[in-house]
Amino acid sequence: MKSPPFEYARATSIEEACGLMHQHGDAAKLIAGGQSLVPMMAFRLLRPSWLIDINEIAALKFVTIEPDAVRMGACTRQCVVAHDDALAARLPLLRQALVFVGHTQTRNRGTVGGSLAHADPSAELPLVAQILEARLVLRANSGMRTLPAAEFFAGPMMTNLEPDECLEEIQWPIWRERKTGSAFTEISRRHGDFAMVAAAAQIAVDDDGRCMRATFGVGGAAPMPVAFPELAQSLIGHRLDKTKSRAVAQEAAAALEPDSDIHASAAYRRHLAGVLAARVLLHAYDTARSAP
Amino acid sequence: MSETLYSIAVEVNGTKRSGQVSARTSLVDWLREYLHLTGTHIGCEHGICGACSIMLDGEPVRSCLMYAVQADGHRIVTVEGLAQPDGRLSILQDSFCEAHGLQCGYCTPGMLIAAQALLDANPRPTEEQIRDAIAGNLCRCTGYQQIVDAIALAAERTAEGAT
Numbered sequence: 001m002k003s004p005p006f007e008y009a010r011a012t013s014i015e016e017a018c019g020l021m022h023q024h025g026d027a028a029k030l031i032a033g034g035q036s037l038v039p040m041m042a043f044r045l046l047r048p049s050w051l052i053d054i055n056e057i058a059a060l061k062f063v064t065i066e067p068d069a070v071r072m073g074a075c076t077r078q079c080v081v082a083h084d085d086a087l088a089a090r091l092p093l094l095r096q097a098l099v100f101v102g103h104t105q106t107r108n109r110g111t112v113g114g115s116l117a118h119a120d121p122s123a124e125l126p127l128v129a130q131i132l133e134a135r136l137v138l139r140a141n142s143g144m145r146t147l148p149a150a151e152f153f154a155g156p157m158m159t160n161l162e163p164d165e166c167l168e169e170i171q172w173p174i175w176r177e178r179k180t181g182s183a184f185t186e187i188s189r190r191h192g193d194f195a196m197v198a199a200a201a202q203i204a205v206d207d208d209g210r211c212m213r214a215t216f217g218v219g220g221a222a223p224m225p226v227a228f229p230e231l232a233q234s235l236i237g238h239r240l241d242k243t244k245s246r247a248v249a250q251e252a253a254a255a256l257e258p259d260s261d262i263h264a265s266a267a268y269r270r271h272l273a274g275v276l277a278a279r280v281l282l283h284a285y286d287t288a289r290s291a292p
Numbered sequence: 293m294s295e296t297l298y299s300i301a302v303e304v305n306g307t308k309r310s311g312q313v314s315a316r317t318s319l320v321d322w323l324r325e326y327l328h329l330t331g332t333h334i335g336c337e338h339g340i341c342g343a344c345s346i347m348l349d350g351e352p353v354r355s356c357l358m359y360a361v362q363a364d365g366h367r368i369v370t371v372e373g374l375a376q377p378d379g380r381l382s383i384l385q386d387s388f389c390e391a392h393g394l395q396c397g398y399c400t401p402g403m404l405i406a407a408q409a410l411l412d413a414n415p416r417p418t419e420e421q422i423r424d425a426i427a428g429n430l431c432r433c434t435g436y437q438q439i440v441d442a443i444a445l446a447a448e449r450t451a452e453g454a455t
Contacts, residue, residue, distance in 0.1 A: 001337065005295050008315035008361050031362075038318075038357045039338035051315065053362055079351070103428025104406065105342060108351040109358070192427055 003041040010053045014139060014168060017054050022141040022164040024050045030166060031055070032075050032114035035106045060113070060168065065090055069135075070172040074113025078125075079104070081112055090174050093132065093182040093202055097124040100184065103192045113167045116149075121156045122194045122220030124184070129170070130225040131200050131217040137169035144168070153224040177204030177212055181287025183280040186220070187272055189263070195220045196264040199276035201284040203240070209289050211235040216281055218273045221258040228252045240285040242278075249277035300364040304329070305373030313360045320344040322360035323370060331371040331401050335430070342429030345402040346370050352409040354428075371401035374408055383453070384408055384446040393442030395433030402429045407443045416447055 011017035021028055028050035031037055040046045054060060060075035063084055070091050072081070081087065082098040101107060101115070101124050115125040116136065128134070129149040136152045138145050140162060147160065154160050161167065186198035201216035214235045217227035231248050238244065253274035260266045295314040302309055304327060311326050318337075323329045323346070335341035337356050344355040347369040374382050384407055387393070394400045403426055410417055410425035417425070422443045423436070431439060 002318070002321075003316045003359075005314065005316050007296055008298060008359070010362075010364075034357050034359075034362075035339060035354075038359075042338045042356075051359075055362060103342070104409070104425060105345055105352045105354050105428045106339065106357075109348075109353045 001042050001044065003038065004044060004047045006041075006048055007050045008053065009050065010056055012056060014054075014057060014059055014166065017052055017057065017166050018139055018141050018164065020050070020052045021166060024052075026163045028052055028163075030117075032117075033077070033106075033110035034114075035102065035110040036114070036118045036120070054166070063087055065174075067174070068176070069174055070094075072112055072170045072172065074117075074167045074169060075111050076113070078102075078107040078110045078112060078115070082107060091172055093128055093184060093200060094125075094172065096182060096184040097128045097200065100124050100186050100188075100192070100195065100198070112170060116152070116170065117159060117161060117167050119153055119155075119157050119159050119224070120194065121222065121224055122196070122198065123225075124186070124195065124198055124219065126153060127198055127200050127217055127219035127225035128184070129172075131202065131215045131227045132173055133215075133227075134173070135171040136167055137171065138162075138165045139168045140165045146171075150227070156223045175202065175204055175213060179206070179288045179291040180204040180213075181284045181289070181291060183283035183287065185276055185280055185283075187276065197221050197258075197269050197272035197276055198225075199273065199280045201277070201280040203235070203281070203284040203288045205285065205288045209239050210237055211240060211285070214281075216252070216277060216284075218252065218256065218277055221253075221256045221269045221273045226256065228255070235281075240282060242282060245281040245285070246274075246278045249281060250274045252277050298361045298364075300361055302360075302363045302365070303367040305369055311360075315359060315361050317360045318356050319346070319358040319360045319363050319368075320355035322363075323355065323368075329370050329372050333398055333401055335398065335402075340430070341399070342402040342406065342426075343399050345405040345429065347373075347405060347409065350412075352405050369405075371404050374404055382408075383449050384411065384443070387446035387449060388439075388442045391438050391442035391445050393434065393439045399429055399431040399433075403431065403439055407439075407446070410443070411447060411450065415450060417443070419444065 029048040060073040182202040186195035198219040204213040219225040258269035333343040335343035
């Protein structure tokens, strides 16, 4: 279907975008890549009176690698992140996740900030943000604030962004541990579709192969992507094998209460969560162990 | 209610085109209805099928997921822009004929754009890379095999021509 009528404004700076959002409030939506927003408008699920286009704001498109974090403008295209070798060397999980995000044509247009702000519970980037404890820098006319991912996501397709706030920057922590590994996987009907269930993990080990730091989580099996910090903490000081990773993953899956829908039943989603979490834990661990 | 019209100027297949559009006019509708470039097809109109793929500033994107007003100041190539200047088919287009890379033809413009973008970036793709490049384009006739063959043939022919 065609989108309902709306008024359009192309913002040329972050300040201008914030000003327009302040002026129009709930009636306005920011449009970045539009890969989720435009279909929602075509289906008439959303009828904003105004679209504020942030695609032309150069200040929202950057990737800066700092010692402890990658800072990224919210309007950075997914394809740019996927192709950035220097970034992949420091934070491989982003590229590992982006392999599963849509297709070439959608990654060329889709943005990192757009995916986070859309907050689809089965989307890949929100899961990565959740398990890495990314920080999201939000700006409004009245000032700026930074939220950790856990406080940014509020439910399925819901965030704690105020109506006049713009997501400006994402800060992805880089682990300093030398032997760090990560993994991402998911099951979907067709490659590039939204995941029925996705899982991601990042683990750092010492020279004896004992976990020094660990995080993992599951997407598509709850209203938001879920990280399991207590279970991850229980891995510290241990070596990981199939049995251990399965046991921890099963505990994580048991804590989930997924919904049934046309794509998968709740029982199948919980089953997948256990299987996929075990896979990423072991894969991340093995990658960390074999790191030089 | 009368809708606001926005002036746009877009380079389409090397020519500057301008127009007045309502904000809700999708880019593919503008290309087809106003510029009469009907080579680009509308399939699902919500970003699933890939039939409406075009190049935006040299990169393939879905033209049903952009509003025409957003293309103001940008450069677009549609399937009409792939042929050689004298109107003869490009190597890729001819390879689709040669390898029977189409049946009903509905997905073909999107397939050609996706394939051309691949070959521009990677002149000697593997089969896996070809399949990944057209993963966002649905075809209900061919089972994809002949499309993959056609793209591989085009890569081969281009390499031969270059030596």
